[in-house]
Amino acid sequence: MYKLILLLSGLLAALAVRAEWRDPTTPGNLPAAAPPANPAGPAAFRLSAILITDNGKRAIINGLTLKTGAYLDDDTQLLKILPGHVLIRQHDAVKKLTLVPSVKKPLK
Numbered sequence: 417m418y419k420l421i422l423l424l425s426g427l428l429a430a431l432a433v434r435a436e437w438r439d440p441t442t443p444g445n446l447p448a449a450a451p452p453a454n455p456a457g458p459a460a461f462r463l464s465a466i467l468i469t470d471n472g473k474r475a476i477i478n479g480l481t482l483k484t485g486a487y488l489d490d491d492t493q494l495l496k497i498l499p500g501h502v503l504i505r506q507h508d509a510v511k512k513l514t515l516v517p518s519v520k521k522p523l524k
Contacts, residue, residue: 461488463502463513473497477504477513 465476474481475497477488486494488504496503501514 461492461504461513463515466497466499466502466515468497468499475502477502 467474482494492506501512
């Protein structure tokens, strides 16, 4: 009896390992979603926050906290940090990254 229980538990464990893990909240008749391709290309930057304190200014771009003058990649430099946007130089062109409109208003 002990050997039978051990054999059945081993079979169940082997089946569990081979099972495909899916998101339980997706409908069963739909295939798993493929990760989206990078539509904006390899040099897409997203400004998520601007921090201005007495100690200086910092911007959070693509999850990195940066000061003025820092490089985001080999050819992109953070030029200026302002209350609603930052300026970057990318491939010898100056570009403006802005926060979403709901975050632009300064706190009073």
